[in-house]
Amino acid sequence: MASIYNGEEITMKPKDRLIFALDVPDKRQALDLVQLLEGEVGLFKLGLELYLAEGPGLLQELVNRVGGDWVFLDLKLYDIPNTLLGPIRTILHGLALFTIPSDLGPAALKKIVSGTVFKVLAVTVLTSTTGDDLKALGFERQYWEDPARLVVRRAVMAKEAGCAGVVCSGREVKAVKEACGPDFLAVCPGIRPEWAAVAGDDQQRIVTPFEAIKNGADYIVVGRPIRTYPESQGGPVAAARRVVEEIAAALDSTN
DSSP states (O other), X not given: OEEEETTEEEEOOGGGGEEEEOOOSSHHHHHHHHHHHBTTBSEXXXXXXXXXXXXXXXXXXXXXXXXXXGXXXXXXXXXXXXXXXHHHHHSOSOOSEXXXXXXXXXXXXHHHHHTOSSOEEEEOSOXXXXXXXXXXXXXXXXXXXXXXXXXXXXXXXXHHHTOSEEEOOTTTHHHHHHHHOTTSEEEEOOBOOTTOOOTTOOOXXXXXXXXXXXXXXXXXXXXXXXXXXXXGGTHHHHHHHHHHHHHHHHHHHHO
8 A cells, every 4th residue: 555745655564554652651661662563563653751751862772773764753842933943953863753733833833844854743633632622722613613623724734834744633634634635644643443441541532543544544653552452462562463454454445
C-alpha cells in the first residue's frame, strides 16, 4: 500500500503505519520496550514525560539505535515563536516528525515551520478534549457541538502555514483529508482496539485501528493498549501484531 507525500508515492508496510508511544517514566523501561518492539512497529514516539525525565541524551540514544527516520518527537511546545525557535533548533536533526500546537496561530506556525528542519505536525484538538471542554473554553457553538469543524479549520490553517500534516482523532481524519488533500499527513492518537481495556482512560474521541486507517490515517499512535497487554496473552509483541493485523485489514478493504 502506498501513501502520497509531497507528490511522491511512498510504499509503506502495515507495520510502518504504527507509532508506538514510549509513555513511560524512565530510560530503562523505554529502551526495554524499544528492544522488544523494534521490527514490530514503524516509529517510536518520545513524549514530554520521558524527554523531561531523561533529557536529549535519550533522544540521541534512541536515534543511534533505530535511526532518526523512525523517531517521532512529540513535545507540543507552547510559547511565542521567538522563544520556541531557540530550543527547537537545539534538537537533534533528522527526526521523522515533530509536533507543535495549532492554536499558536497561523503566523507563529509559519515562522516555526520556516525556521526548522523538521516535518512539523500541528496538533489540532487533543483527543482527550470533548465538546463540553470547548464550550467551557468559550468556543463558538458550531465547534463544541461538532469538534470536527474546529479540527478541519485548524488543519487548513496548518497546511497554509507549511506544516507537513496534523495530529487529529481518527473520527476527523476523513474530513481533514477531504479539506487538505491526500499528501497532507494525518497522525491519529486516541486509538483503542476493541480487545484492549485501558484502566483510567482519559481519551474521549477514540476509534479502533481499523477505523482510523479506513478513514484515511497515515499513521496511528498506540501506547497503553500495547504496553499493558497481558503477558498471559503474549504481552506487547502480541498486541502490536494484533494492531498491525487491523491496519492490514483496513488497507485491504480500501483497495
